[in-house]
Structures are given as C-alpha cells and as structure tokens.
Amino acid sequence: MRIRFVLNGKPVETDVSPGQTVLEFLRARGIHSVKYGCDKGECGACTVLVDGKAQNACLMLVHTINNKTIETVDSLADRHHLHPIQREFLERGAVQCGYCTPGMILAAEALYREDPHPDEAAVRDALAGNLCRCTGYVKPVEAVRK
Amino acid sequence: MRVIGKKTVRVDGRALVKGKPVFADDIEIQNLLHLKILHSPHAHARIRSIDASEALAMEGVVAVLTHEDFAPHYFTTAGQGYPEPSPRDMRVLDSVVRFVGDRVAVVAAESPELAAEALAKIRVDYEPLPAIFDSRESMKSSIVIHPEPGATGIYDAERNIAAHFDVEIGNVDKALEESEHLYEGTYSTPYVQQASIEPHISLSWWDENDRLVIRTSTQVPFHVRRIVAEMLDLPIGKIRVIKPRLGGGFGGKQEILNEELCAAVTLKTGFPARLEYTREEEFYAARTRHPQTVKLRIGLNQDLTINAIDMDILENTGAYGAHALTVMSVTAQKTLSLYRAPNVRVNANAVYTNLPIAGAYRGYGAPQGFFALEVLMDEIAHDLGVDPIDLRHKNYVRVGDEIPIARVLGEGREGFPMKILSSGLEECLEEGKKLIGWEKIRSKPKSGIIRRGVGVAIAAQGSGIPGIDMGSVFLKMNEDASFNMLVGATDLGTGSDTALAQIAAEVLEVPVEKILVYSSDTDLTPFDTGAYASSTTYVSGGAVKKAAEKVKAQLLELGKKLLDVKAATIKEGYVIGDSGEKITYREICTKTFYTDEQTQIMATASHVSYDSPPPFNATFAEVAVDIETGIVTVNRIVSVTDAGQVINPQMAEGQAEGAIPQSLGMALSEYMIFDEKGVPLNRDFFQYHIYTAIDMPEIVTKFISTNEPTGPFGAKAAAEIPVNGPAPAVVNAIYNACGVRMRKLPVTPEELLEELSKQK
Numbered sequence: 001m002r003i004r005f006v007l008n009g010k011p012v013e014t015d016v017s018p019g020q021t022v023l024e025f026l027r028a029r030g031i032h033s034v035k036y037g038c039d040k041g042e043c044g045a046c047t048v049l050v051d052g053k054a055q056n057a058c059l060m061l062v063h064t065i066n067n068k069t070i071e072t073v074d075s076l077a078d079r080h081h082l083h084p085i086q087r088e089f090l091e092r093g094a095v096q097c098g099y100c101t102p103g104m105i106l107a108a109e110a111l112y113r114e115d116p117h118p119d120e121a122a123v124r125d126a127l128a129g130n131l132c133r134c135t136g137y138v139k140p141v142e143a144v145r146k
Numbered sequence: 147m148r149v150i151g152k153k154t155v156r157v158d159g160r161a162l163v164k165g166k167p168v169f170a171d172d173i174e175i176q177n178l179l180h181l182k183i184l185h186s187p188h189a190h191a192r193i194r195s196i197d198a199s200e201a202l203a204m205e206g207v208v209a210v211l212t213h214e215d216f217a218p219h220y221f222t223t224a225g226q227g228y229p230e231p232s233p234r235d236m237r238v239l240d241s242v243v244r245f246v247g248d249r250v251a252v253v254a255a256e257s258p259e260l261a262a263e264a265l266a267k268i269r270v271d272y273e274p275l276p277a278i279f280d281s282r283e284s285m286k287s288s289i290v291i292h293p294e295p296g297a298t299g300i301y302d303a304e305r306n307i308a309a310h311f312d313v314e315i316g317n318v319d320k321a322l323e324e325s326e327h328l329y330e331g332t333y334s335t336p337y338v339q340q341a342s343i344e345p346h347i348s349l350s351w352w353d354e355n356d357r358l359v360i361r362t363s364t365q366v367p368f369h370v371r372r373i374v375a376e377m378l379d380l381p382i383g384k385i386r387v388i389k390p391r392l393g394g395g396f397g398g399k400q401e402i403l404n405e406e407l408c409a410a411v412t413l414k415t416g417f418p419a420r421l422e423y424t425r426e427e428e429f430y431a432a433r434t435r436h437p438q439t440v441k442l443r444i445g446l447n448q449d450l451t452i453n454a455i456d457m458d459i460l461e462n463t464g465a466y467g468a469h470a471l472t473v474m475s476v477t478a479q480k481t482l483s484l485y486r487a488p489n490v491r492v493n494a495n496a497v498y499t500n501l502p503i504a505g506a507y508r509g510y511g512a513p514q515g516f517f518a519l520e521v522l523m524d525e526i527a528h529d530l531g532v533d534p535i536d537l538r539h540k541n542y543v544r545v546g547d548e549i550p551i552a553r554v555l556g557e558g559r560e561g562f563p564m565k566i567l568s569s570g571l572e573e574c575l576e577e578g579k580k581l582i583g584w585e586k587i588r589s590k591p592k593s594g595i596i597r598r599g600v601g602v603a604i605a606a607q608g609s610g611i612p613g614i615d616m617g618s619v620f621l622k623m624n625e626d627a628s629f630n631m632l633v634g635a636t637d638l639g640t641g642s643d644t645a646l647a648q649i650a651a652e653v654l655e656v657p658v659e660k661i662l663v664y665s666s667d668t669d670l671t672p673f674d675t676g677a678y679a680s681s682t683t684y685v686s687g688g689a690v691k692k693a694a695e696k697v698k699a700q701l702l703e704l705g706k707k708l709l710d711v712k713a714a715t716i717k718e719g720y721v722i723g724d725s726g727e728k729i730t731y732r733e734i735c736t737k738t739f740y741t742d743e744q745t746q747i748m749a750t751a752s753h754v755s756y757d758s759p760p761p762f763n764a765t766f767a768e769v770a771v772d773i774e775t776g777i778v779t780v781n782r783i784v785s786v787t788d789a790g791q792v793i794n795p796q797m798a799e800g801q802a803e804g805a806i807p808q809s810l811g812m813a814l815s816e817y818m819i820f821d822e823k824g825v826p827l828n829r830d831f832f833q834y835h836i837y838t839a840i841d842m843p844e845i846v847t848k849f850i851s852t853n854e855p856t857g858p859f860g861a862k863a864a865a866e867i868p869v870n871g872p873a874p875a876v877v878n879a880i881y882n883a884c885g886v887r888m889r890k891l892p893v894t895p896e897e898l899l900e901e902l903s904k905q906k
Contacts, residue, residue: 032165042832087163089163097344098158124840139796141839
C-alpha cells in the first residue's frame with residue numbers, strides 16, 4: 001500500500017508492506033538511530049516522535065503513519081550544532097553505551113514541547129518508558145532538567 | 147595532572163547523542179541472510195530425529211543447520227583466555243538438549259519473518275529425559291546431565307559437578323572451636339539477567355579477499371576469533387572480528403553466543419548472515435548471574451576481631467559450565483580478601499541443572515559472596531550489640547596487609563601473592579556514614595506502618611585478573627600532532643576509549659582530542675584479553691601509558707637532534723632545549739616524515755599485571771518498609787568508592803550510578819521464575835522488572851582518592867566494585883527498619899510479610 005508522511009522534515013511517498021512496523025520500516029530506510037530493544041513497547045529504544053509525541057516505533061504498523069509527521073534524533077542537530085538536549089547529555093555524562101540515548105533524547109524533546117519548565121517528577125515520568133541499564137538515570141535526568 | 151581526574155567528554159559521545167550508525171546492526175549489507183534459532187521446549191531431551199525438509203522447501207529459506215552439520219567437538223562459550231578454565235561441555239549444536247531454550251537448529255532465510263515461519267515447520271522428534279531443577283539435588287541425583295565422553299574439564303560428571311575447589315589457610319576447625327563467638331548463616335541469590343538494552347547481535351560475511359569478517363556486539367573480540375576458529379575449524383588468520391560500539395554488556399557479552407552460527411551459515415552458503423536475539427531469547431537463551439547458596443561460619447575473638455571464616459558455596463551453573471569455576475573462585479577470593487582472618491576455608495561446588503546457562507555478570511561472583519558476608523556481619527553486630535560500622539572498622543584489611551587467599555586461589559589456577567598498597571576504605575565508611583545520616587535513622591524508634599531503616603555493606607573487588615589479563619596498544623603520530631591510538635581494549639559502553647585517551651594525553655601533554663582512538667578490531671588493533679574483570683583502565687591503561695612514554699621519548703630524542711642540543715625537556719607540545727630553543731610536536735613529526743631523520747614516530751606496548759589491587763566501597767541504604775503490605779521502598783543509596791586516582795570523575799560516577807540499580811534489582815525486583823518443567827515464565831521487561839527512571843531512589847556517589855602505586859597514574863578499577871554493596875545494605879536496612887532478617891534474594895513482599903507475621 002502507498003502512504004505519505006513527513007520524515008525528519010522531508011515529505012515521503014512510498015509503498016509499504018502491511019504488517020511491517022515503523023521500527024522495521026525506518027531501519028530498512030537507513031534510519032539507524034531508532035533501535036531494537038524488545039519489540040513490545042517496554043524499553044523505549046525505538047522511540048520516535050509522531051506528530052510531536054513520543055511513541056514506540058515497534059508497536060506501530062507502518063500504515064498508521066499515513067499523513068503524519070515522524071521525527072527521529074537525526075533531525076535534531078545540524079552538522080555543526082547539537083540540539084540543547086543532546087549537548088546536555090554529552091556534557092553531563094548522561095551517555096554511557098548510548099544505545100537508549102536517542103530514545104531518551106526524543107522522550108525529553110516531546111516533554112519540552114508540552115511543558116517548557118518540567119519539574120523532576122515530570123522528567124522522570126517522561127523517561128519512565130525508556131529503559132537504561134548503564135546510568136541509573138541519574139545523569140540523564142540531570143541532563144533533561146537543564 | 148592536566149587531564150587525569152578532570153572531566154573529559156567521552157570521545158564517542160557526539161556520535162552517540164546524534165544517533166549515528168555505530169552499533170553492530172547499523173550497517174546495510176546486500177544479500178543478507180537472517181538467522182533464527184529453534185530452541186528446545188524440553189528441559190532435557192534426546193533428539194531422535196530432525197526433519198527440516200518442509201522448512202527447506204519454503205522459498206527464501208536457504209539453509210537449516212542441525213547437530214548433524216557439526217563435528218562432535220566440545221567447547222566452552224565462555225569468552226576467557228586460553229586454556230579456558232571453564233569445562234568444555236558444549237557443542238555448537240547437539241543431539242541432546244539440556245534446558246528449555248537450548249539450541250536445536252538454526253534457519254537462514256531471506257528475511258527474519260521467513261526464518262521465523264520456517265522454524266515452525268521443522269519437525270523434531272524428542273525423547274524427553276528426566277531433569278533436575280534444584281541445585282541442592284544435583285550432586286545426589288541419578289540423572290546425569292553431561293554423560294557424553296567427549297566433554298572435558300568437568301570436575302565430576304557423574305555427580306553433575308561442573309567445577310569444584312577447596313582451599314584452607316590456617317586451621318579453621320580448630321580456630322572456630324577456640325573462638326569466643328561463633329555465628330553462621332545461609333544466604334542465597336537468584337537467577338538474574340544482565341539485560342543490556344542492545345541484545346546479542348552478530349553479522350558475518352566474506353570480504354573481498356576471502357576472509358571471514360564477524361561484526362559483533364562482544365566484550366571479547368580476540369576470544370571470539372580464537373573460539374570461532376576452533377569451533378568451525380578455520381585458521382585464526384582467516385577471521386577478522388570487529389567490535390563496533392556496544393549497547394551494554396555487563397558480562398553477558400563475555401560469551402561466544404551467536405557468532406559461530408552466523409559464521410557457520412556464511413561458510414556453508416557463501417552469503418552474509420545476521421543473527422539478533424529477541425528480548426525473549428535474551429531472557430532464556432543468553433546468560434545470567436550464577437545463583438548461589440553460600441553458607442558462612444564466622445568465629446570471632448573476645449575483642450571482636452575475626453578469627454576464622456568457613457565458606458561453603460553451592461553454585462548453580464545451569465545446563466552448561468560457562469564461567470562456573472571462575473565465578474565461584476571470585477566469590478571466595480574477593481569475599482575472603484575483605485577482612486583480616488588468619489584462618490579461612492572454602493568448599494565450592496558448581497553444579498549442573500536443566501536451567502538456563504549462567505555466565506559472567508558484573509561483579510562475577512562477588513555480589514553473591516558479599517551478600518552473604520555483609521548480611522552475616524550485620525547479624526553479628528546486632529547480636530553483640532555493637533555498631534555494624536565499628537565491627538567492620540575492627541576487621542577490614544589495611545595497607546601493608548598480605549592477602550593469603552589471593553596466592554592460593556587465582557582464576558582457575560593458583561594466584562599470585564597480594565599485598566594491599568592503597569586503601570580508602572576507612573574514609574569510605576566514615577564519609578558514607580555522614581552522608582546517609584547513619585546515627586539519626588538507625589537509632590530512631592521504629593513504629594507505625596511505614597518504618598524507616600538504614601543499613602551498610604562494604605566490599606572489595608579486583609583490578610583485572612593478575613597474570614592473565616593482558617592489554618596492548620599501538621600508538622603512531624601524525625603531522626598535526628594528533629596520535630592514532632589502536633587498542634585491543636573493548637569499550638562496552640563504559641567509556642574506556644575515553645579513559646585510555648586521557649592516559650595517553652596526560653603522558654604526551656596534549657589535549658585529549660589529539661588522541662584518535664580506534665579499538666577492538668582483530669585485524670587492526672593489537673591483542674587484548676577483553677573487557678571483563680574490571681581490567682581495562684588498570685591493565686590496558688598500563689599498556690597505553692607505556693606506549694605513550696615510548697612515543698614521548700622518541701619525540702624528545704628527535705627534538706634534540708632537530709634542535710641540535712644535548713639536553714632538552716618536553717612541555718605542552720614543545721621540545722625545549724636548555725638554552726630555550728624550541729620545536730613543536732608538529733614540526734618534529736612533519737620533518738621526520740619528509741625531510742630530516744626520516745622515521746614514523748610510533749610505539750607499541752603490552753602490559754600484564756601480577757597485582758590486582760582491590761578497589762573498595764562502602765554502600766549505605768535507607769529504606770522504608772510498609773509492614774502491612776511488605777513493600778520495601780529504597781529512599782536513598784549512598785555509595786562511596788576508593789578506585790585509586792579516578793581517571794574520569796564523571797564516568798566513574800556513572801559506573802556507580804549504573805551499578806546501584808542492578809544490585810537493587812537483584813535485591814528487590816529481578817529474578818527469573820521457572821515452572822515445574824523448567825519453562826522460564828518471565829521473558830519480557832513487563833514481567834522481569836529492571837529499575838526505571840521512576841523507581842530510582844536518590845543516589846549519592848562519592849569517590850575517595852587514593853594512590854595505587856601499581857596503577858596508571860594511581861588508578862584502580864571502578865566498574866564492578868559498586869555493584870557489590872546495595873543488595874546487602876538494603877537487606878540490613880530492612881532489618882533495622884522492622885527487625886526481620888531476610889537471607890534470600892530477592893526480598894519479595896510476600897516473603898517479607900510472612901516473616902513479619904512470625905514476628906508478632
């Protein structure tokens with residue numbers, strides 16, 4: 001089937017196979033920042049922004065993004081400048097292995113679009129769907145709060 | 147020091163925050179075959195026959211491999227040095243399956259979906275065999291899990307003992323008899339999972355020169371090369387293993403887990419192959435921490451110094467003996483290194499069961515041992531009416547102490563003499579005591595439904611495996627005074643590439659950005675045993691320091707020649723002659739490339755250490771116990787560590803912050819549950835609960851700086867030590883809160899309530 005959507009600011013029109021998830025679809029298109037972690041919506045490694053909201057790409061079938069806007073972490077920075085959340089993650093040591101990092105950054109970005117002044121509880125809430133086994137969330141929470 | 151001990155942004159950080167394609171699976175390969183494994187539904191069965199014809203008839207299914215495709219050679223999947231101290235009790239694919247999840251066959255197809263479909267079409271005729279699920283039954287059972295004659299290195303196959311050791315220093319029976327106070331307790335820890343967020347993933351292909359490339363998420367690229375070569379009967383030189391960025395490992399990737407299956411498919415079909423574990427497979431077909439039951443007896447003198455420790459370890463290694471011997475060696479060696487005890491004895495058995503395979507997991511046996519030791523120390527303190535901190539102050543090892551257990555008990559063989567040359571343990575305890583508010587919470591009367599308590603545990607670990615772990619490095623200079631540093635060391639997400647770059651930068655007096663790190667590629671980087679046993683900073687860092695010093699010496703010599711002076715010094719990128727004439731690193735390198743003294747400034751170095759200085763830690767937990775529901779909430783963890791001179795404070799803190807929830811998980815929320823047929827029940831993150839951002843207590847981490855004379859710039863290890871303390875500290879805090887002593891992990895609300903009800 002044919003769908004149209006906006007991917008990281010660029011319109012896309014393409015044939016998709018029904019049954020494919022957004023995670024599979026994006027990775028097959030070379031968007032590798034969207035990670036496989038569990039395929040059940042438990043770990044958040046595949047987080048993408050769908051119309052600005054953080055969603056698990058592993059749980060969405062690709063036809064459901066017809067006419068929607070998809071953003072991945074690839075669209076946040078330009079060649080020379082990091083997005084402020086990326087910069088804070090880097091500076092504050094919130095990245096260890098970095099596998100869950102794109103998902104966490106997107107979850108944080110979605111939070112800021114809704115609430116520009118989140119308190120710690122809101123930050124923790126926003127990151128609750130992003131499992132991380134390296135950091136204990138200490139530095140990611142600090143990074144998102146700044 | 148210029149960069150050691152200072153904040154340094156990680157060298158791979160920019161790529162990671164930008165989501166660049168740096169992980170094993172972030173690569174596009176044409177004509178890739180996707181592999182899926184058929185796992186055994188039985189805990190123990192003999193395979194009578196496998197019929198894969200229907201699967202093979204499917205369009206797009208290219209190959210199905212079974213035990214018939216592999217010669218009956220036995221290996222260990224443990225990614226350890228050679229000869230491996232783990233028993234060789236496993237075949238690539240076998241005609242007997244020994245746990246629910248054991249490998250039966252592998253399908254290679256043009257898509258993962260097709261491969262999964264094909265799995266369902268393979269017909270296997272199993273002859274179910276009786277199984278053992280309780281490690282206490284193993285040694286006396288009539289069921290034998292590894293009767294096969296080809297397996298080697300099993301201690302006593304008839305009694306299902308994969309590995310055994312017993313050692314004694316002094317005379318424990320006599321000492322216990324003569325002790326003024328005698329205590330004992332039995333403590334057990336469950337099956338828990340490393341749960342790295344990136345699953346195990348490998349890819350393989352023939353390169354343009356007909357060499358087999360394996361790109362894999364591993365902590366041990368050189369062991370992967372050696373073991374896969376042996377498994378598939380290929381020359382080592384035919385294989386290149388590349389480790390890109392790793393999405394966490396924690397020991398789970400110190401294993402040859404699927405690399406050989408990819409390679410076998412590529413060998414058979416000529417096509418590239420990819421095998422990625424699903425999360426479900428991670429839970430039942432990857433590796434776990436070894437569950438242990440540790441029985442301790444401690445005898446104390448009248449002055450409350452420890453006279454003797456008697457330790458009995460029963461370790462469940464699951465269906466195969468990966469790391470079986472060495473994990474319990476570490477349990478004994480680390481635990482019995484912490485306190486001065488003139489008489490110590492260990493009797494340790496690792497037994498087979500028909501349950502998932504245990505392996506390496508951060509701490510490597512030490513968390514199990516310290517759980518036992520530190521809870522019993524708390525029990526002793528309470529019984530004798532002394533402050534648990536004071537009891538520890540009376541007994542832990544101090545600078546200058548010999549550690550006799552280290553000499554008799556190495557990793558699978560005799561160890562090396564060990565003497566404590568640095569320790570900040572006293573400060574760790576005192577600092578932690580202040581930060582947690584020990585006295586105030588501890589002595590507060592406990593009443594009401596929610597009861598607050600505080601507990602402490604101390605621990606030691608090691609810095610690499612003495613006499614075994616070896617790291618090496620190749621450092622070469624470029625005209626712009628940057629340096630390519632090619633290291634075998636394996637950054638598994640801890641930031642070791644950055645720490646090693648800092649060490650080189652410190653020696654060479656250049657900014658860290660001038661060190662261009664490339665790590666873990668068996669074709670391009672020199673050998674390293676791999677990232678385990680807290681070895682990278684200490685051992686590989688030692689190699690980096692030596693290589694950088696050699697390069698610096700070359701710079702000095704060439705600088706003197708170019709300046710035409712007899713004596714000179716190096717300062718911040720210049721060689722300066724004694725009358726003030728100078729030449730920059732850039733000029734030296736450019737000239738020596740093109741015009742003068744033509745040579746490549748470069749050096750290699752290897753490092754092995756016969757010391758393994760213990761880092762120390764004191765962990766304090768503050769908990770709230772709801773005595774009506776049995777729910778334990780951890781409010782705060784204070785973790786104070788002596789890791790010698792910390793190379794990168796931010797990354798060291800990160801190690802402690804990440805270790806704490808892993809240990810809290812083992813204490814309170816993580817354990818694998820099996821039904822009566824050995825089927826694992828919790829196979830996803832909903833059922834197996836690792837800590838999330840909203841579960842976390844307040845975390846306070848601190849480092850006490852000491853100077854370890856054997857470490858690079860005074861460094862000791864930092865990665866494993868903080869994982870030992872939280873679980874026993876929490877259990878001790880529960881006791882302080884509500885007077886109930888839990889000796890089995892995890893502490894579930896049901897079991898705590900039951901104990902509370904006995905109290906009334």
